[in-house]
Amino acid sequence: METATAAQRRVTRPRADALRNRERIVTAAREMFVQQGSEAPLDEIARRAGVGNATVYRHFADRGELVHHVVLYVTDRVTELAARAIEAADAESGSPFEALRGFVHAAVDERIGALCPILSEAVDPYHPDLRAARIRLEDAVEGLMARARAAGQLRTDIAVGDLMVALSQLTRPLPGAGCLVDFDQFVHRHLQLFLDGLTAPARSELPGHAATLEELRRDHDERGQRRARRSEEGLGQK
């Protein structure tokens, strides 16, 4: 009667409070990473999560593993937001660009800025889980932008990368912790201004070229390969 379920649960059953703590740690880390980058002290993350530092190390072997899970968590949640925005855009009365606006503001509240480590070397971009999650996110956002573009509401000389990077930029708090109490309000103001700059027709000509995520990834891969090569050499001569 209970054998199968019990056995299953025996394997994958963390205690309820363990799950709660794990989630708390991830969300606390998300805030810290946005504010201080992925080098934020783990003890401080533990403090913010309201748990002992040992609990952090019990759940995540090292910093890299924590960063990994935070990125995964945020990516998934933002992807979900993008999917919802697409639904809104496809609705009868929906305006694709307004859906895009809504997505952007919501993504900020989900701390999309915590994804910066993806672009740095703090995380392994080749990990299958991360890669898959990232592609899902790109596809969703691209879909949203495509709808706005097709509706003639989004300028045509920008790509997913432009939006994502600018979002990350505008979202990050200024160094020096809580320098402004209502910083969030500021962020949303600036996002709104930025979005106004994205609407069609374009009001100016852009320098550089549209940044697709292909390119960001290419930079990635090159760096990843360099790193792989380096560590190989390291092993070789050792």
Next chain:
Amino acid sequence: METATAAQRRVTRPRADALRNRERIVTAAREMFVQQGSEAPLDEIARRAGVGNATVYRHFADRGELVHHVVLYVTDRVTELAARAIEAADAESGSPFEALRGFVHAAVDERIGALCPILSEAVDPYHPDLRAARIRLEDAVEGLMARARAAGQLRTDIAVGDLMVALSQLTRPLPGAGCLVDFDQFVHRHLQLFLDGLTAPARSELPGHAATLEELRRDHDERGQRRARRSEEGLGQK
């Protein structure tokens, strides 16, 4: 014959290479502060400046003094840029908004992002030199914006603080050093988009309220006073 000049020079005469090194240190620190914040390792700054670490400590008693001078240096240079832009705006054939555009892009190249410490606690906002320099900068930028606004080219629901903070935000490189080789190009793209969002007529309604620098300063003062009170108490009970 030489007494006066020699005596004068005796007092204010650093060696030529000392001056050169000092300048090198300041500009290297400027880069580092933009990239890593004002906590960047001084040894690394020395390395980038191409001098020994002792030279840094010889010129600047501590980190705070270095930060102070960097902020002053950048503020002055950006103020100069704003003044030039105003000249351009006032010229016969000048377009105030185009002058503003030019100023923004130039300010980025002058590493205006290095001014972030002003908004954090890394620097004493009450220092007369800094305060004066900041006010000069505000006035210049305000003058530039006023011209663009008067020409009907700049939306009326934004203020100096909006521009300055957003500029600092968009300018800062993503954490993880040289993640993108042509990051500068990216920055200028995003600035251009942001500027397009600033042009009149406004395409959307902004949340929050126009951020004048009054407000930023007010936040400042409150924090500064809190800090002063704290240290006073500290002295008192000691």
Next chain:
DNA sequence: GGTTAAACGGGGAGCCGATCCCCGCTTATT
């Protein structure tokens, strides 16, 4: 060109703070 002293560079001691482990206690589960 020689002399002088300011300025420089590298090496190393001291120190602060982050990481991670250990052990007695708490608490969810049954």
Next chain:
DNA sequence: AATAAGCGGGGATCGGCTCCCCGTTTAACC
């Protein structure tokens, strides 16, 4: 109530940043 998984705080360890010391270089002035 029994049991063991999970927790929290304290402390050893270690790495990196800061700052000083001293032999050497180099600009400044005769």
